[in-house]
Amino acid sequence: MxxxxxxxxxxxxxxxxxxxxxxxxxxxxxxxxxxxxxxxxxxxxxxxxxxxxxxxxxxxxxxxxxxxxxxxxxxxxxxxxxxxxxxxxxxxxxxxxxxxxxxxxxxxxxxxxxxxxxxxxxxxxxxxxxxxxxxxxxxxxxxxxxxxxxxxxxxxxxxxxxxxxxxxxxxxxxxxxxxxxxxxxxxxxxxxxxxxxxxxxxxxxxxxxxxxxxxxxxxxxxxxxxxxxxxxxxxxxxxxxxxSLDGRRVVAAGFDGVIEEFDNSTSVLTRSRTFGDFSHQVSDMVLTSEGDAIVLCQNGCLTKVASNGAVLAEHDFTPQCMWDVGWSGDDSSVLEFATDQGVLALAVSSAPGGRAPTLTQQRTVELGLGFCRRVCTLSQGGGLVITRSGEVARYNDHGVVWTYRPGGLLHDLAVSPDESRLAVAANSGGYELSVEDGATLETFEFGEEPVWACSYAGEDGLVFSTRAGGTVVLDKDRSLSLSFEVGDYPKRMWQHSDGSLVTTGAGGIRRFDVTDGTQTHFYSESLSNTAENVVFHNGFVYVVTYDSQLGVFREEGEFLGVIEGVLPDFPKALALVEQPGGDDYLLIGGRGGYVCSFELAADGTPVHKGTSWFSGGKAQGQADLNVELHAAK
The missing domain is CATH 2.130.10.10 (YVTN repeat-like/Quinoprotein amine dehydrogenase)
Structure with missing residues (x-):
């Protein structure tokens, strides 16, 4: 069991x-x-x-x-x-x-x-x-x-x-x-x-x-x-x-996905070693009487690790999450979700009479790179992903086309309007690569600050934002054009259809004029935790948060309401389905592999029409978890 x-x-x-x-x-x-x-x-x-x-x-x-x-x-x-x-x-x-x-x-x-x-x-x-x-x-x-x-x-x-x-x-x-x-x-x-x-x-x-x-x-x-x-x-x-029971060994862990060990035999704070990486962010941990660590990752994976770093046991659990989504470039009726297994393609069929669109699992492209955190689909088919294991990859229906490892954890991904370049936000800095072959075009250093979000602006501009919210706009020659603060930490970033820059993250949803860095809109009322993602549609703004809320605003800023208790777990991916006849739907994917369907009423109200769950095989990178032990840096 x-x-x-x-x-x-x-x-x-x-x-x-x-x-x-x-x-x-x-x-x-x-x-x-x-x-x-x-x-x-x-x-x-x-x-x-x-x-x-x-x-x-x-x-x-x-x-x-x-x-x-x-x-x-x-x-x-x-x-x-x-x-x-x-x-x-x-x-x-x-x-x-x-x-x-x-x-x-x-x-x-x-x-x-x-x-x-x-x-x-x-x-x-x-x-x-x-x-x-x-x-x-x-x-x-x-x-x-x-x-x-x-x-x-x-x-x-x-x-x-x-x-x-x-x-x-x-x-x-x-x-x-x-x-x-x-x-x-x-x-x-x-x-x-x-x-x-x-x-x-x-x-x-x-x-x-x-x-x-x-x-x-x-x-x-x-x-x-x-x-x-x-x-x-x-x-x-x-x-x-x-x-530890005698108090002379202390361990700490978190979203970096590793365990830091301290020698507490003296009163001076002393890091002794680090072990990891684990499959995901570490969310909880206990020590056994023998000093082994029982490590719970945020994806639900539970692992027992000895004090020497050896993996002793794993609970039989297959994680799944719908992390991000894009429409398949070569088939406008197919959505491609970034998941714990790779990329999951769902065929979307319109349903008449006020019924939610039908979602049918079409294929899974297992990339063997751990879970995919972001996906950007390409117009000619296939797409690009970043993974928890630190890989940038281009894929097609047959698997991986190329990979690139910038170093450290990766946070965000963006593709240029002409699909020739891609930007990557990472702990180690900002990167711009060739979509064709993954070759490095530019690297951007931000000192010791991790870069958490990126976006293209206009036809040639490029934007990076750090964990602290420091944001730079680079021109077509990749020279600094503008710097400003987005406020709080950003989670996702992209260019809105009107040319403004949209950021999600702590505090809520913000929009900025990238010509001068002015904040033009801020959607935050009644959002009780980090705003993960957002969709703009017909003058309304639909926001999902870490507290599994679905908030609704008018685009000019008026708060209309929030739905709680419907989403089964943390929401991540959002997709808008516009059906013939005017019945538009919002699809919300999240942890556990669920996709919730909401009909969008004319007054902006989302009406829950149903939930489907999708799963794949054993998550790649889980079967052979390798926890390495090394000296503290």
Whole structure:
């Protein structure tokens, strides 16, 4: 047996086994060899529990809507489920206030009491034994969600939030006299107590000071609330931090896809080695009593790795995601999706009478390069992809035509209007290649800043944007024409039909005039997390976010509404299907291999018409996972 939904969190159980939660709201008991032992029944609300812990024979959790649940740790049967509205202090709510979607992990049990945020960011206190409500009070972090709670120090509790703050104090009394800002304005995913040196370790998402959005790492803080040391080593979010049982070995991991190991035998922060790469970004991790690492990647793959870097076990799971999409150049009725297997072609057939178009799996081009993050289709057929393994590749129906490896992680891809050139955004810089044979035409250095997005502008211009949002426009000779800031980090970038530059990412959707860098439009209202992708159609703007929202705006900026609870998992790819007769549809693809169909009404309202799931064979690059061990850089 194996888990069929993507795993989201994993914790260690007192028995030495592991408990994992999945994207559909179920929990699973997994043994030390990563075999599935048992699963909970289907949850009444299929919403994932990122916030989960174990204590005294109970599993307790908070889903991303703020609802609370308790399970029997032996049977995994749910004993209680409490809607977030029943956990709120209504006297402190705004009129008609709705709970906020939040992917947070802040939950703890102390002295028989459970502490976490409800959906209104108030601090809830429940009795563990009865699951009765004891108290609802203002959160130490205000309206900002609590990201982690550490109760391992004998007298001092530590909390982190999603805006880079650390709080030291006492959960019982609610007094937190020490507040430290340790990150620019992003998640502090973990705070852990260091029993060897009587201090706290905190991991960063973006970093702080001059290095913010360039590099980030770990910060140690004394129990008196003073910063001790800071060591930067990562180019992306750090998601997890674990100590060995004796506290002398510390491991951290995140979106760079590797594990960083620290020697904690002395008080000086010392990186000892790095091992990876893993199949995807590392989202969670626990250490076994023997010092092995159980590593959960964001694609749901679960791997057991020995302290020497050897792979000991893998859970039987095949990841799938519809990462990106383009219309097939030689067949206007076929969509080509970038997936975990390569490129998946779906034939799109129009359906009369208000029915969603029919999607039929036509072919899969397995490239053998790991999952494909972006795809740009070409008018003569085939296309170009970038992969997690660091390859740029051109493909056709028969497979790979050529590959190129710039070095480091790749983030974005764009093709020139005449399809002769392609641009690549990478941690190592910006690149321009020949579409014909992959030859390097230009390389662009940005110091130590990773480049996260790129686009062509007009017929000859080229745009690159860094993780920090610094953006340059290059002219046809590739000389600097303009530089400006796009604000927050960009995820995707392209030229709109009116010539403006569109960026997705933190904060929302932005449009810029590339002649002077002026921001002309900003779509962000009610978007609770990173805006992943967007489609413009008939005067409306359709946005999908990391919280699985589908937001709708008028193109001039007016917010019309947001749909929540329909998309099965993180959305990624968007495609517009214009059918004869005026029934236009928005297709949304995402994690798990789903494609949701929405009819677009004349007033802009998206009406959900159905969901299909598509899968392929074993993901290329997964069967022979090779975790390399090397000295810390």
């Amino acid at each position: 194996s888990v069929r939904e993507r795993l989201c969190r994993i914790i260690r159980m007192p028995s030495g086994n592991y408990l994992a939660s999945d994207a559909a709201g179920r929990i699973h008991l997994i043994d030390q060899d990563l075999n599935l032992l048992r699963s909970s029944p289907a949850n009444r609300v299929p919403v994932p529990f990122y916030c989960i812990t174990e204590a005294d024979g109970w599993i307790v959790g908070r889903d991303k809507l703020g609802n609370a649940a308790r399970w029997n740790a032996q049977t995994l049967h749910m004993t209680h489920w409490i809607p977030t509205q029943s956990l709120a202090d209504e006297s402190r709510l705004l009129e008609d206030e709705e709970p906020s979607l939040t992917i947070s992990r802040g939950i703890a049990v102390s002295d028989g009491k459970v502490y976490f945020n409800n959906g209104y960011m108030q601090l809830v206190v429940l009795d563990l034994a009865t699951f009765e409500l004891i108290d609802v009070r203002p959160s130490p972090s205000g309206d900002t969600p609590i990201e982690w709670i550490c109760v391992d120090h004998p007298r001092l509790d530590a909390l982190t939030d999603k805006h880079g703050n650390l709080y030291l104090g006492d959960l019982e009394t609610g007094s937190f006299p020490h507040t430290l800002s340790l990150d620019e304005d992003a998640n502090l995913h973990r705070v852990q107590y260091d029993q060897v040196h009587d201090r706290f370790w905190v991991i960063q998402d973006e970093g702080s000071g001059d290095s913010a959005m360039v590099s980030n790492g770990v910060v140690t803080v004394t129990t008196q609330g003073e910063v001790d040391q800071e060591l930067q080593f990562a180019s992306d979010d750090i998601e997890c931090l674990e100590f």
